[in-house]
Amino acid sequence: MDRTHRTRSIEAATSPGSAAVSRRARLRDDLEQVILGEAERVFADKGFDGATVSDIAEAAGLSKQNLMYYFPSKQALYERVLDDVLDDWLRSMNALAHSDLPMPQALRLYIQAKLEFSRRRPAGSRVYALEVISGAKQYAQQIKSKVVPVLRKDIATLNRWMEPRQVKVSAEHLMFAIWAATQSYADFATQMQLVTGRSSLSDAFFAQAQETLTQMVLGALGSAEASA
Amino acid sequence: MDRTHRTRSIEAATSPGSAAVSRRARLRDDLEQVILGEAERVFADKGFDGATVSDIAEAAGLSKQNLMYYFPSKQALYERVLDDVLDDWLRSMNALAHSDLPMPQALRLYIQAKLEFSRRRPAGSRVYALEVISGAKQYAQQIKSKVVPVLRKDIATLNRWMEPRQVKVSAEHLMFAIWAATQSYADFATQMQLVTGRSSLSDAFFAQAQETLTQMVLGALGSAEASA
DNA sequence: GTCTATAGCCCGATAGAC
DNA sequence: GTCTATCGGGCTATAGAC
Structure with a gap:
């Protein structure tokens, strides 16, 4: 499955070509995975409307404002969670x-x-x-x-x-x-x-x-x- | 199943003994059933957190303030819906x-x-x-x-x-x-x-x-x- | 990239006139 | 029983300093 919902614009903004890029990109990917994992749990527990961005951010160990630096909106985060689950399911x-x-x-x-x-x-x-x-x-x-x-x-x-x-x-x-x-x-x-x-x-x-x-x-x- | 969650205090307040009581009680019961029916649909569509009292009230044809005259809180309404469903299920x-x-x-x-x-x-x-x-x-x-x-x-x-x-x-x-x-x-x-x-x-x-x-x-x- | 601050909105619930 | 009005609070999302 493609990753249409990812915040490509921000990825593109990380200065390309430098030695630090891959490391930063790595950290970003890791953090994204942590956020997505916690989001999956929280959405499962409380549903889309019941879950708050704060809940997910707290579970992932950052502030909600910081979380929204990685995902443009709650809706986008939710769709990424569903995409990833469906992707995994179809592959499995x-x-x-x-x-x-x-x-x-x-x-x-x-x-x-x-x-x-x-x-x-x-x-x-x-x-x-x-x-x-x-x-x-x-x-x-x-x-x-x-x-x-x-x-x-x-x-x-x-x-x-x-x-x-x-x-x-x-x-x-x-x-x-x-x-x-x-x-x-x-x-x-x-x-x-x-x-x-x-x-x-x-x-x-x-x-x-x-x-x-x-x-x-x-x-x-x-x-x-x-x-x- | 008992009806613990109903607003007994208000029922008790309707002047007892008069001829109008049963008719009023009847109307109240009917309206309660309408509200419960719509609440069931709306909760099914949006979940507890996604559903708003306004949604349910609008579906039942009254204002949210008026709905909350019949049910003391959203939570109580939700529990009544679940109680009624479970009751029906156990009887069926x-x-x-x-x-x-x-x-x-x-x-x-x-x-x-x-x-x-x-x-x-x-x-x-x-x-x-x-x-x-x-x-x-x-x-x-x-x-x-x-x-x-x-x-x-x-x-x-x-x-x-x-x-x-x-x-x-x-x-x-x-x-x-x-x-x-x-x-x-x-x-x-x-x-x-x-x-x-x-x-x-x-x-x-x-x-x-x-x-x-x-x-x-x-x-x-x-x-x-x-x-x- | 991570903070503080806050805009802007909608929610559940209450108060009180009629 | 049904209105109008409103309070207090939590939410998503954005702005801007650092």
Whole structure:
């Protein structure tokens, strides 16, 4: 994903050609990453409107005025967070459409990748979920151009596998269920912790999640027995 | 659910015993319902912090000062919305634990009820989801006391059915998947509409959702063949 | 690049006339 | 119960000294 939202003008302003440039650029990049990381957490916790620039700045260890030297506006910072999360997600997912494995195995890995993303980047997942649930008013265009085509292709691929086998469940809804279930291990972690009584979610917990969800998907395809 | 958050003091102030009382009380109740309905929509669209009292008042057709005559604070209004949604949800769900049907049939009805709730009250579902995803900072206590016990019981019931049959998937994660998938038809409706290209979700769409999800659950239990 | 100061705005909530 | 008026506060964003 491109970095359109970055403050290019300021980068261009750092005197080019001097020996100090790369070092300064490095520091700037590091600081940007710190800010983006904290922004992701704060936006996930409080939503776009609930989060304040001060909150994020304090978490990143600088003043809000200083933060706004690196990012031109709260809105731009928010979009960068969403861009980075979406970018990471698209890179992490091995699309069903581009896999040359047999379908049950491809689905198994698909579920694993999505589940691992929820675990590795829960705050990012939650920021994305908050945006979509609230109607994606700020981000609908990006979703339409970057997410929807990938998902449509995956559904079509799954459908092409299912049809000759006369599987009668819907490929579309099967994919919806996979997204929803895997996503929920980031989004609803709070509620899961309350139900299980655990304060954090362990390796074993996620392994069970993966196993159960895989059995559900393969079970619906009528090949549960082939997956033990 | 009780109505602790209602402005009892004002109700008590309406001169009791007169013929006009019931009519006035009726109007008040109606107006309260209008406000609550609009509040649910606005909170779902913008979150607690993004929503303003003015937004809700305008949607309900009164001034914000007038709205705050009926609800003492934005916070109280928000909690009433969540209370009402949770109340409705608990009444709508025929808990697995209290069903005397055979398990596959009980699960089928459970999925149907949850799916119907997502369809009937999408805004309420989304307000609840936004609250949980953001860490349920305002509502954790209510979830702990009213939601978690029900879900724990359902998981235990399902587990008691699974164990003698040596089903090796996890009852806990099976239930998590059911909640997540059914909930997503309210929460991620926007994204689903973008993927399917439809502007609204039809009867047939929900029927397919129900069928597919049921097959997934029963398939994981190894009784897919018993469900046609 | 990092400060202080502040503009400009909108918010939730209250007071009080009618 | 419904108005007008307003207070006090927090917010994003900008200006300008250093």
